[in-house]
Amino acid sequence: MVAQLTALERTYAAIILVVVICVGVAMAVVGRGDLLAVHGWIVAAYGMAVMVVLLRGIDASEPWEERFREYYDDPTRVGIILSLIWGVIAMAVGVWVAALLAWPDLTFDAAWASFGRLRPVHTSGVIFGFGGNALIATSFHVLQRTTRARLPDQLSPWFVLLGYNLFCVMAATGYFMGMTQSKEYAEPEWYADLWLVVVWVVYFLIYIRTLARRREPHIYVANWYYMAFILVVAILHIVNNLAVPVSIGHAKSYALFSGVQDAMTQWWYGHNAVAFFLTAGFLGMLYYYLPKRAGRPIYSYRMSIISFWGITFMYMWAGSHHLHYTALPHWVQTLGMVFSLVLLVPSWASAGNALLTLNGAWHKVRDDAVLRFMMLAAIFYGIATFEGSFMAIRAVNSLSHYTDWTVGHVHAGALGWVAMITFGSLYALVPWMWKRPALYSAKLVEVHFWLALSGTVVYVFSMWNSGIIQGLMWRTYDQNGTLAYSFLDTLVAMHPYYIARTFGGLLFLAGAVVAFYNVWMTISRPAPIDEGAAADLPVEPPAPRAWAQAGE
Amino acid sequence: MAVGERDPVTGHMTTGHEWNGIKELHTPVPKPVWFFLIAFTLFGVVWSLLMPSFPYGTGYFRGWLGVDQKQTVAKRLDEGAAERAAWAARIESEDLAAILTDAELMPIIRETGHTLFGDNCAACHGVGGSGNGGYPNIAAAPMLWGDDPATIAETIRVGINGSDPETRVSQMMAFGRDQVLERPAVLQLVTYVRSLSGLEEQTEENAAAIAAGRELFAQNCIACHGQDAKGLKEVGAPDLTDHFWIYGGGREAVYQSIYGGRQGHMPSWGLRLSPLDIKILALYVADLREQQHAAGGDGT
Numbered sequence: 001m002v003a004q005l006t007a008l009e010r011t012y013a014a015i016i017l018v019v020v021i022c023v024g025v026a027m028a029v030v031g032r033g034d035l036l037a038v039h040g041w042i043v044a045a046y047g048m049a050v051m052v053v054l055l056r057g058i059d060a061s062e063p064w065e066e067r068f069r070e071y072y073d074d075p076t077r078v079g080i081i082l083s084l085i086w087g088v089i090a091m092a093v094g095v096w097v098a099a100l101l102a103w104p105d106l107t108f109d110a111a112w113a114s115f116g117r118l119r120p121v122h123t124s125g126v127i128f129g130f131g132g133n134a135l136i137a138t139s140f141h142v143l144q145r146t147t148r149a150r151l152p153d154q155l156s157p158w159f160v161l162l163g164y165n166l167f168c169v170m171a172a173t174g175y176f177m178g179m180t181q182s183k184e185y186a187e188p189e190w191y192a193d194l195w196l197v198v199v200w201v202v203y204f205l206i207y208i209r210t211l212a213r214r215r216e217p218h219i220y221v222a223n224w225y226y227m228a229f230i231l232v233v234a235i236l237h238i239v240n241n242l243a244v245p246v247s248i249g250h251a252k253s254y255a256l257f258s259g260v261q262d263a264m265t266q267w268w269y270g271h272n273a274v275a276f277f278l279t280a281g282f283l284g285m286l287y288y289y290l291p292k293r294a295g296r297p298i299y300s301y302r303m304s305i306i307s308f309w310g311i312t313f314m315y316m317w318a319g320s321h322h323l324h325y326t327a328l329p330h331w332v333q334t335l336g337m338v339f340s341l342v343l344l345v346p347s348w349a350s351a352g353n354a355l356l357t358l359n360g361a362w363h364k365v366r367d368d369a370v371l372r373f374m375m376l377a378a379i380f381y382g383i384a385t386f387e388g389s390f391m392a393i394r395a396v397n398s399l400s401h402y403t404d405w406t407v408g409h410v411h412a413g414a415l416g417w418v419a420m421i422t423f424g425s426l427y428a429l430v431p432w433m434w435k436r437p438a439l440y441s442a443k444l445v446e447v448h449f450w451l452a453l454s455g456t457v458v459y460v461f462s463m464w465n466s467g468i469i470q471g472l473m474w475r476t477y478d479q480n481g482t483l484a485y486s487f488l489d490t491l492v493a494m495h496p497y498y499i500a501r502t503f504g505g506l507l508f509l510a511g512a513v514v515a516f517y518n519v520w521m522t523i524s525r526p527a528p529i530d531e532g533a534a535a536d537l538p539v540e541p542p543a544p545r546a547w548a549q550a551g552e
Numbered sequence: 553m554a555v556g557e558r559d560p561v562t563g564h565m566t567t568g569h570e571w572n573g574i575k576e577l578h579t580p581v582p583k584p585v586w587f588f589l590i591a592f593t594l595f596g597v598v599w600s601l602l603m604p605s606f607p608y609g610t611g612y613f614r615g616w617l618g619v620d621q622k623q624t625v626a627k628r629l630d631e632g633a634a635e636r637a638a639w640a641a642r643i644e645s646e647d648l649a650a651i652l653t654d655a656e657l658m659p660i661i662r663e664t665g666h667t668l669f670g671d672n673c674a675a676c677h678g679v680g681g682s683g684n685g686g687y688p689n690i691a692a693a694p695m696l697w698g699d700d701p702a703t704i705a706e707t708i709r710v711g712i713n714g715s716d717p718e719t720r721v722s723q724m725m726a727f728g729r730d731q732v733l734e735r736p737a738v739l740q741l742v743t744y745v746r747s748l749s750g751l752e753e754q755t756e757e758n759a760a761a762i763a764a765g766r767e768l769f770a771q772n773c774i775a776c777h778g779q780d781a782k783g784l785k786e787v788g789a790p791d792l793t794d795h796f797w798i799y800g801g802g803r804e805a806v807y808q809s810i811y812g813g814r815q816g817h818m819p820s821w822g823l824r825l826s827p828l829d830i831k832i833l834a835l836y837v838a839d840l841r842e843q844q845h846a847a848g849g850d851g852t
Contacts, residue, residue, distance in 0.1 A: 145572040220571040291574045297559055300579035301567050306589075330621045331604040331612040338596035338605075345589045349581075360561030480660045481635035486670020488679060 001074050002057025004067070009155040013054055016159065020047035020166075027191065030249040035177050036191070039170055039251065046166050071144045071536065075157040077433050079137025080426055082165060083130055084516045087419075090125025091509045097122050098505045102498035112176045120175045120187045126414065127185065127277065129168045134422045135281040136161055136203070139226045141429060142288040143207060145536075146223060147214030156206050163199035167192055179251050183266050185273050186240050190253040193241040200234045221304045225284035228312050232276040240269035260327045267322035275315035278413065282377075282421050283311075283350060289425040290374045291357055294364060299356035303349050310346025314339045321392035324401060333394060340392030347385035354378035369445040373424030376453065380416025387412060399471040404494065408463025415456040415508055423448065423515055430519050432536070437528060440521035444514050451511035458504030466497035643835075644828055648701040651835055658839065665836025668829055672821065681840050686799060686816070690837055692844045693796040696722070696788040699841065705834035709822035712788065716820030722788035727772065728811030735811075740765040741773075742806045748781050748793045751801055 005013065024047055027040030097118045100106050107113045140157055144150060151157055170192040174180070180187040188196075207227060211219060243253040257265050291298055298304065320328060320336030355378050358365055365375050387409050391400050400406060427445055431438055439445060473493060476484040556565040556578060564577040600606065603615040614620075633640075639660050643651060651657050670679065676687040683689035688696070697707050697720055710716045713723075727733045733741070744765025746752040754762055769781070776789035783791035790798065799805050799814060821830060 297575035
């Protein structure tokens with residue numbers, strides 16, 4: 001992989017790694033006696049591990065100029081593997097925390113194994129580790145194919161991918177040690193947040209620089225969504241994480257906002273993380289891999305426009321529906337509810353556009369589990385967005401809020417939409433990336449499909465039951481005008497559903513393990529000579545000095 | 553200028569753009585999309601006019617319906633209180649013993665008490681009040697501070713070793729750790745104490761220990777547990793001759809109690825619950841005990 005970097009890039013890489021290692025050691029020194037030091041050593045060790053890889057390949061001959069006429073896919077390949085590794089680990093932790101809720105004694109009296117620490121490992125692991133790596137990997141792939149331009153250089157994609165994973169490692173290890181700023185989906189502390197800003201800006205620049213050099217007159221819809229994902233996540237991340245550290249040598253920080261302002265900022269962030277990380281980014285994925293796999297044109301370009309601007313404009317206002325019936329002023333709640341309702345229309349237009357694209361290819365959906373994953377994702381996208389708008393209505397929210405219904409809703413989106421479209425896309429992408437004629441086993445994809453679908457259905461139905469029972473028990477009064485049930489009564493009622501939920505999660509995890517095995521076997525089989533490889537090139541037969549432009 | 557082509561499946565034209573084989577159709581936006589977009593937006597506008605919505609400067613638009621969530625909550629709370637007023641006033645004013653025999657009020661005590669007990673007491677004392685390691689069985693066992701309803705209410709109000717200034721205070725000394733007694737003496741006491749409730753039969757081997765323990769008991773324990781070891785309610789010291797144990801009656805558990813002492817804790821619920829709630833709970837517990845007794849169960 002190092003052989004793909006120019007000599008100058010290798011020098012820059014070495015300099016960056018030295019800086020990272022020095023920063024890590026500096027964190028360890030100024031943060032001694034604090035958990036910051038542990039993270040300092042982790043940063044330094046991570047930097048040194050990458051340095052070892054770099055030094056082992058540093059003497060390799062420089063890439064030929066011809067190379068710069070091809071797409072640059074090494075970071076995508078590594079990103080796919082990382083995504084699947086994070087996915088299996090984080091879903092396993094998910095099953096664990098689900099089991100903890102059914103059998104609370106499973107903590108073994110160890111602080112690191114308590115629910116409060118394991119849960120963010122699960123959420124960050126699946127959202128950022130599994131989802132984030134898949135987004136980075138596929139965005140680099142889609143960006144190059146739809147612009148017919150090679151990535152601007154060989155160093156910055158690695159900086160983004162490896163830098164992002166360093167952030168994920170800091171997040172997960174920090175949770176185990178009890179480090180958190182107590183903001184959901186934004187738990188990592190200030191120094192990790194600062195690092196992610198640097199990584200994210202470079203990610204955005206890669207996109208801009210590649211688009212600027214595109215050989216296509218128009219920018220494809222998938223890139224609109226990927227761009228919205230990158231840009232808005234940067235804004236959300238920076239604003240929500242504004243905080244003042246206790247000191248430069250302490251991991252702990254305090255948020256700039258307090259009280260209801262802090263809550264509103266957090267849920268503006270939280271809901272738009274769902275919108276722009278878990279929706280926009282994965283819609284980008286859907287828009288490339290679904291029509292590609294189905295071999296059908298997108299049903300309506302005009303609907304794409306309505307959907308895109310509807311989603312990007314209206315999601316921004318919807319966050320306050322997380323704070324219905326709280327200290328948040330009523331007028332903010334009204335705005336959040338109204339925008340959440342209108343949001344349903346562009347969301348369903350997106351789902352409909354995807355499903356109508358399959359017209360003329362339904363026989364492929366029947367026969368090809370990979371395409372069926374994508375079709376199912378679009379259906380669950382429709383279900384989850386309908387449910388989301390419904391739950392944002394204040395009266396409905398008074399029943400659903402704080403109950404397992406919310407958890408069920410999130411997983412309808414996360415398992416049914418995000419994970420399904422990711423698995424479908426990765427299954428499509430893996431043979432292309434490793435130049436294999438097909439996946440190791442189509443049958444295993446079929447097995448995975450049914451495991452994933454049944455796991456999701458079991459999970460979501462048990463949480464619907466549990467959540468609605470819970471919500472109703474909380475608000476049931478007896479004829480004397482007092483509450484009919486105690487909190488303990490609700491726990492007893494929910495227990496069977498917690499066991500069912502754990503089982504559903506286990507099915508889904510089993511599917512992810514099957515996917516990892518299938519991908520691994522696909523990669524480790526010897527590559528046949530691929531005659532189609534020549535077709536996957538960015539530009540027409542080389543004009544004189546064309547490589548210099550593509551590789552600049 | 554891109555030129556479109558006709559898609560044979562749908563009959564629609566493409567836009568003429570192509571990205572790595574992906575094309576797009578120029579299909580018009582289906583009518584239902586426009587319809588729902590307009591309908592939902594109109595609903596949003598109307599709803600925003602009815603409810604508090606837009607901010608301006610230092611205030612906000614209050615909505616034509618004049619709905620205010622704080623007033624709504626206050627109104628609902630008043631309504632709830634009014635609904636409960638009739639029976640609540642009776643429980644607040646009437647005598648505890650009278651309520652316990654009142655066929656009209658006791659079903660209300662049982663229903664309301666179930667929820668109050670479940671939310672506040674069951675975490676330690678168990679759902680049926682049957683206790684847990686370290687937490688006494690309040691459904692059946694004799695109560696350390698007395699078990700008439702008025703005393704139960706007082707114990708709930710002030711707590712035991714709690715934060716209320718009037719809290720009940722109780723302390724079993726750490727005879728071993730504080731070096732009042734040597735280890736062999738503690739062991740002799742363990743044997744004697746257990747023999748009081750028949751957990752250890754007198755045999756030739758332990759006769760000497762029991763005799764020594766009796767001596768030690770008279771010197772160290774009777775101030776709180778009484779000469780007959782039946783406990784003193786004034787200081788919350790338990791009866792050692794019955795078969796109820798809060799921390800267990802095994803040799804190891806009794807040894808731990810004598811060696812390291814015990815200081816149970818019950819929160820001062822008067823700082824959190826209303827006098828009515830406390831009265832309901834006291835009656836609920838008293839009723840629970842009566843039912844246990846009537847059923848012949850002693851909770852062991």
